[in-house]
Amino acid sequence: MFGVDWNDPQTLWLNLTNLGLGIITLICVGVAAYAGLAEVAARWRKAAEAEADATMATHGFHTPELGFTMADGGEPEQPVEEKKKRRRTRKS
Numbered sequence: 001m002f003g004v005d006w007n008d009p010q011t012l013w014l015n016l017t018n019l020g021l022g023i024i025t026l027i028c029v030g031v032a033a034y035a036g037l038a039e040v041a042a043r044w045r046k047a048a049e050a051e052a053d054a055t056m057a058t059h060g061f062h063t064p065e066l067g068f069t070m071a072d073g074g075e076p077e078q079p080v081e082e083k084k085k086r087r088r089t090r091k092s
Helices: 012-059 080-091
Strands: none
Touching: none
16 A cells, blocks of 8 residues: 555564654644634634624614613612712611
8 A cells, every 4th residue: 555565574663653653744734724723713703793893883772871780671770879878878
């Protein structure tokens, strides 16, 4: 196979060494290809997230008066200073 005589004792170790090095080379090429594809996928994912953020920024609606809890029907959050004042009055 491929001009290699596996029965020749003078070249057996040379052929085995070449086979091992060939397998290691293929593994290294596979790892490098996987790393390259992972990097490209990460860049695509980052670009898609940036595009989605830009789309939300331009097409979404901006209503800061709703606060964080209004999306679920709750009450708007109060500023931190008012919360501290309420806590003080409750303790007194």
